[in-house]
Amino acid sequence: MDKEIQVQDKEAYSYRDLKDQKQYLKLIGANVVNRLGDSLDAIAFSWIIYEITSSASLMALIIAINYIPTIILQPIAGVIVDSIPKKRVMVLTDIGRGVIVALVALLYMNDSVTPLILALCTFLNSTLEAFRIPAGLAIVPKLLDRDKYTVGSALNSTLSRICEIIGLASAGAVIALIGSHGALLIDAGTFFISSIIITTIHADEQPKQKTAGAFSIFHQFADGLRFVKANPLLVAMLLLGMFMNFGMVPMSALGTAYIVDDLKGGPGVLSAFQVALVSGMALGSFVTPKLRTISKKRLFIFCGFASSVLMSQFILLPLINTMILRIIAFVGVMGITGIFVGIQNVVFSAAFMRHVDQSVLGRVGGITNATLSAAMPLGALLCSAAAATMAVPTVFLVAGIFLVFLYIIMGSVKSLDAL
Known part of the structure; x- marks a missing residue:
């Protein structure tokens, strides 16, 4: 056995x-x-x-x-x-x-x-x-x-x-x-x-007994919430997922303004940024199974830490005098960031599938996705408020430093050892 x-x-x-x-x-x-x-x-x-x-x-x-x-x-x-x-x-x-x-x-x-x-x-x-x-x-x-x-x-x-x-x-x-x-x-x-x-x-x-009205639905929803609350690893994963989404919000919310006003780029640069990010994510996803000698927790935290550090460096890119070098550096940074994000996505998805019971996977998945999605508009509001009081590159610096400290703190969470 x-x-x-x-x-x-x-x-x-x-x-x-x-x-x-x-x-x-x-x-x-x-x-x-x-x-x-x-x-x-x-x-x-x-x-x-x-x-x-x-x-x-x-x-x-x-x-x-x-x-x-x-x-x-x-x-x-x-x-x-x-x-x-x-x-x-x-x-x-x-x-x-x-x-x-x-x-x-x-x-x-x-x-x-x-x-x-x-x-x-x-x-x-x-x-x-x-x-x-x-x-x-x-x-x-x-x-x-x-x-x-x-x-x-x-x-x-x-x-x-x-x-x-x-x-x-x-x-x-x-x-x-x-x-x-x-x-x-x-x-x-x-x-x-x-x-x-x-x-x-x-x-x-296998056919299951169907939900019997609103009371049954909310009762089962409460069961899903209790399942998440009773599992320290899932709670920690939700926090990690929110941090991961927060890390992407500044680029989606302020990326166009940064490219146009600070890098002096146009639509071509915006397109190149999107392709570089997604290409990096594809590469990161592909290589993740090959990184089996590294613990999942260490891999996830490192990738989050590294992508946050890279984001904080956006404050330096506008200082590059030559435009072509400035754009190449930006696209390169986005490609590398994409690799880290792609690795995080695979680690998170696989861990979620392993640690959630099949009988509650739908409701826990719904709770998780709703929570992670809520981080996006919330992050966008924070970025909007920050951009009203400081330059966009400074927003990236502050956001990057903030996320670095969050990932350092999450690295000490013992429940994530089972990731």
């Missing part, structure tokens, strides 16, 4: 070990197709929003609406998902999202899109996504062997990032050739393709 347990606990680190995980590979295929469409949609939809609203504040409001279902609804959606077949939820939500995106494209073609319609469609899409994310998370243990969580998460993240790079790199050309509505129709098509792929997945989902 001891020998058997030892074999089961031995973690796989080679991508070749996934060749017999055919159902999980189908899931990766669906995720990759989705990611390609989403990366096109991210640019096309933003362009349409600004074109229709002609207002930065309205654009920000519509984008903010995107967070509401994630933060408020997803924890409850996770409870519901735990009680019904995950595969069915994924298929229906992908079809629903495809229909909504296609509707926006068709309305745009007929000059019938209004800011209210965009806000409503954004809310509906995010609501469906609030169910899709915990379902996609909860189905993984039914498709992937426990000892392959790290390498499985790494492959999924790597391929998704590669498709994101392709989407970001081709978005401009796609929009120029077939318009923003054409890019949205491609995104809608990827949702439909994803739903077809998911229908071919064979998952061992």
Whole structure:
């Protein structure tokens, strides 16, 4: 028996070990197709929003609406998902999202899109996504062997990032050739393709007793909260995940202003920054299984510490006199930062799958994702307030130093030794 347990606990680190995980590979295929469409949609939809609203504040409001279902609804959606077949939820939500995106494209073609319609469609899409994310998370243990969580998460993240790079790199050309509505129709098509792929997945989902009304739902939600509170490792992981998201907020919130005002760059630099960051994340995800000799805690803390130090150095880049060298240094720093973030993502995802019981994975996943998502708008508000009182490079310096100290403190948390 001891020998058997030892074999089961031995973690796989080679991508070749996934060749017999055919159902999980189908899931990766669906995720990759989705990611390609989403990366096109991210640019096309933003362009349409600004074109229709002609207002930065309205654009920000519509984008903010995107967070509401994630933060408020997803924890409850996770409870519901735990009680019904995950595969069915994924298929229906992908079809629903495809229909909504296609509707926006068709309305745009007929000059019938209004800011209210965009806000409503954004809310509906995010609501469906609030169910899709915990379902996609909860189905993984039914498709992937426990000892392959790290390498499985790494492959999924790597391929998704590669498709994101392709989407970001081709978005401009796609929009120029077939318009923003054409890019949205491609995104809608990827949702439909994803739903077809998911229908071919064979998952061992045992039927459960369905939730019996609001009281049962909130009771199970409370069970999920108690599960998190009773697990010191999960609480520590939530804090780590929030720090990781906080670390990305300054670049997403202030990156454009920094590039234009401080680096004196243009749209090309903004595009290069995005490609460098995502490329680094893909590389970081890919190499994570190879770093098996380093403890997961040490690896995660080091990557967070290093990326925070790099962010604090943004205050120095505008001092480089030659513009080309200034841009090369910036893009290089973003690529290296992406590597560290990619490693953190894989370590976090694999640890979460290992330490959360399958029976509560949907609801705990919903709680976790809502908590981590809440860190983004909160961080953006803090960055906005800071930028009103100090120069943007100084904001990066302060944020970087703050995160460095947080990671140092988290390095002393004993519960993270099991990461």
